[in-house]
Structures are given as structure tokens and as C-alpha cells.
Amino acid sequence: MFEGLTHFFGAIVTMATWSTLFSVAWATLLGIAVGMLPGLTATLGLALLTTLTFKLAAGDAILILIAMYVGAIYGGSRSAILLNIPGTPANAATSLDGFPLARRGLAGRAMGISTAGSFLGTIIGMMALAAFAPLLAEWALSFQSYEFFWLAVFGVVVAGRLTAQGDPLKGWVSGFLGLLVAMVGQEAIYAYPRFAYGVTDLAGGFGLLPVLVGVFGFTEVLWVMKNPAYQAVKNATDSVVPRLREVFRHWVTIIRSGLTGTFMGLIPGVGEDMGSWVSYALARNFSRKPEEYGDGSIEGLMSAETGNSAAVPGAIIPVLTLAVPGSAPAAVLLAALFIHGVRPGPLIMIENPTFVFEVVAMVFFASLAILIYGLALTKPLLLILRVPYLKLMPIIFVLCVVGAYAITSRLFDVWVMLGFGVLGFFLRQLGFPMAPLVLGVVLGPILDVNLRRGLVLSDGDLTPFFTRPISAALWILIAITFLLGSDWFVRRMRKLADRVTPKSSEDGKG
């Protein structure tokens, strides 16, 4: 514990140079701008910035990416409050109470609350990152192939369940499609090129970043072009500095939402949007004034913004310790770590013990930056929302093309980006969520290698996959997730419940 604190302060002291602060300042500001603009998400911002910064030194590049990540999730609250359009999907719950407040002329107050919530949420998540990442890494040292196999399946299944609104089957299809996409190209044991049909480019497989830029960048451009234009902004006339008393009155909500957000971030592939929705739902359940929710509740706004920001450091925990992303933007961060030669995984505390605390310090700097920007630069930041989107979209698309090309200088990567962008657009149109697909692409190689390695270790015996304690816990959780998400099982359960309590049978037929 104290060793961790020493590392943390050590990291802060070594990193507090002008060049670090400058990087944090511009990257967080860029992140806020990306987050504010509807149609530009944190994932897109991170993916494009990864391609831009891959020639920089590892520490600088990761710092810039983390600042962008924290900034974007926070920035999305602005458009949610002022336009009723969440700037990133993570801010959807913010608009429920933020926009009614803005309509009442309290936009400044709402932005102040969202700034305080985001800052405190990031700090709670950051403390969890510092406390749990080393523990999780140590625990994960006992993982063998069996556990990593189940972990990969678990990630796809849980992300599919939680990100598909109302239809888990579509989430699972999306996740398993992602796993299949990862199968294309040379496999890791015999270097046999699967599904390549003699094409050299296909034998190299689909790069994660082109797929990500396609699915979260190009898809998003098409999505924005499909929908009608948004109307611009009211001005905030009231003060944006939140009264401390107002913030501290909600301390229980802040801590609850911070922990909930961190936990949702920790679950593979689930991330900020669920962090904010679940925090919001919990806050309403526990609230003394639940009737205010959806009609400008300060508490609701606070819980949503604390929840999504806390999920950012939460999602970084499994990236560092298991090499499994906690959210879609964290998947980009994971790819960036690999590009820069940092090897995340259970060994990180042994090979690179100070790195985890450097990341904690980076999150800390970024959270300070959003606090300062949020309180000091409110009005200049509103100018970002006046950018006409028809002029912006072609620029974003040009950046998608350059970004896809930049890493390996292959035109093939541009085509992959285009292909996945169009595919992603139509899948999204049909109700398939994109986050499990991306998670599947990341987890595919882990699943592939560990299933086969596990089978070799056990000489074809499937028992260890089911009987080792952590494996057992994981597959039981997977089974429960599948059952709770299947119509058939839920219907059965309802029928059973109806039989036990015949009174409720009227609404039992669904």
C-alpha cells in the first residue's frame, strides 16, 4: 500500500515537467472538443490520435492518449446538456437531467455539476486503479491457458449482454463475429494463414486499428450524415462554479456512482456508457426524490457524470493487468500499448512495476485538466458546438483514411477501414452493438492460442477447463449470462413464478 503511494508520488514528481503538462493540456482540450462534437466519440479520437502519435516515445504517447480519453468522456456532457445530444454514447444519461436544467436557464449550474462529478469520478476510479491493478495482476499470475480462454469468452459474452439494448442475442452475434474476424490471417502456433486464399494482405490479418477506425469513425460519419442536422446552442448565463455545499450534499451518490462506474469499467468491453446508466439507475433507486429524475435532478446528473468518468480508470485496470480492454476506447489504448512495446498483462508488476503508477499519475493530471477547463473555459468551449457538421465530416473522414494508413503504410488497411465502416453502419442499423465486435477482435487471438494450448497441456481432456476454481467461476458466470439473456429461459422462469404465485399470471405472458 505504502509502496504504491511512494510509486504514485514518485511518478507525479518525475512527470511534472513543462513538456508533460503541455501535452496534458492540449490532449485533454482536444479530447473535450472531440467529446463535445456529436458524431466524434472517445474511441474515434483515441484511434486517430494513436496513429498520429506512434512515432513519439512510449510514455509521451500513452500520456496523450489517456488525456484524450479522460477529456472526451467529460466533453460529451456539454452537448448532452446544451443540445440534448450526448457527445459520446457515455453521456446519454447526462442529457436526461442536464438538458431540462439547461432549458430552465440553469445550463451553467448543470455544467458545473457535471465538471465536479467528472472530476470526482475520475479521482475515485484512479484510486481504484492504483489500489486494485497491482492486486489483480498478482492474482492473475495464477491464470493458465484455461483461465485466459474463459476470460476471453467471458468478455465477449458479458459485453454482448450489456451493450445490446434489449436484445442480447445481437450483442453475442456481434462479439462472436469479432472473434471470427480475428481468425483471419496467420495463426500464432504454426503460422498457417487462415482464410487468406493466397492473398498476402489477408495473411497479415485485419489490423485492430483500421477495424476500430472503420467501426467507430467511418460508421459514425455515415450515421451523422444519415440523421438531420442538430440545432445550435443556448448560452450559459448563470455561474458555472458549483457551490461546494451542493457538491458535498451528494457525497453518498458520488461515492456510490464512482464505485459503480469503476466496476462497470472493469468488466471487459462494457465501459463508460454502462457505467453511467447503472450509476444513474442506482442513484434513482436510492434517491429520496426519484420523481425529479428526468426532469432536471442535480443528483441524477451528478451520478451519470461521476459514473462515466469513473469507468475510464476502471477500464484501464484490466488493460494493464490482463491485456483485456474494459471498454471500446480502452481497446485502442491496449493496441497503443502493444505498438509502443509496453507489454500489458499479469507480468506488468514484475517487468515494469512503475508503469502502472505512471498511468495513475497520467489520469490524475488529466482529471486536473478537465477541472480547470471545465471551470475556467466554459464560454470559449461553447464555440466548438458552433462548428457546422457538414464542413467537419469530410475532414473527419480524411483523418480516418490517413489514420488507417499511417501505422503500416498499406493501402489494404484503408480498404479494411472502409469495409468495416460500411459493415458496421449496417450492423448498427440492424441493432447490433459495435463494442462487442471490437472486443472480439482483440480477444480472438487470446481465445485461439489459449484453447489450443490448454488442450495440449491437458492432452485433450476438457475437465481442467471446468474444474479449476477460477475457470469454474468464469464458465458458471458465462452460463448464467447466457441463460438470463435467452428468451426461452426467461419465459420458463416466468411460467414457474406464475405457477408459484398465480396472482401475477396476467402480465406473465410475454
Added chain:
Amino acid sequence: MARADLTTSLILIALGVGVLAESLRMPRFENLGINPYTVPGIVPGVLGVVLALFGVIMLVRTLRTRGAAEAAPPPSAEAHPVRLALAIATTLGYGFVLVGWLPFRWATFLFVTGFVVLFESRSAQRRQSLTRIVAFAVLEGAVVALAVGFVFERIFLVRLP
């Protein structure tokens, strides 16, 4: 949505079966005496089965609820079908054709200018004359092409297509 789900489920089944068939055709390296549990086809094969299974579940579910869901209105996507088609056509035209065929800066200039003129002149909220739109679009195209080229090549030291 029901018809879309029906098509999707059939595509999924076909994909799953196709992937399974391909996986069975992958080499087993028997001549190398490798452990049979590590053959390259094993994981794709399993994934093919799972996807086909999901397809079947979706098919059954769609057929069951067919009558009820048919009355639902079409998704809001149909609001701007022409705009969407134009957006797909221009972006793919740039990515597949212009980039690689023309030097990057020219390709980008043409795309950005063309995109802005096309969509702003069709916009329902259009307030400017066509000449103004074109003039601003040419300016934007030139600035973007030169700026992106400069930033990527000189500052980030990245090669351009």
C-alpha cells in the same frame, strides 16, 4: 425489423456453415506429427458452429413473432436515404479510387470540396448562394489538403497514401 432479422439469420447460418466447412479443410499437419488438439481449424470451426447456432435461434425467434412485428414502422434510417447513399458513394469513391490514384493532396482537395458543395447545396437549411458555398468549399478543401499533408508528414512523420 422482422424481415431484416430473417435475412440476417439466414446470412449468419450460411456464414457459420461456410466457416465450419473451411475450417475442416484446413491442414492438420499429420505428416509433422503435431498434437491433434492444436490444428489451426479447431477454433474457427467452433466459432462457425456457434454463429450458425445463433442464426438458427434468431430464425426461430423471428418466425415465431412474425405476425406481431410486421406492423411496426420502418426504421428511421429511411429519413434520408438519398443523402446516405451519396455519403457512402463519395466516401468510398475517395477511399477506394481517389487515394492511391491521385497524389494525396489532390485527392483530398477534390473530396473535401466535392463533399461540402454536394451536401451544403442540398441542405434544407441552406441560406447561402451556390457561388458562396463553392468558394468556401474550395477554400476548405485546399486548407484541409495542405494542413493534413503538412501535419502528418512534417510533425508526426507519418507517410501519406
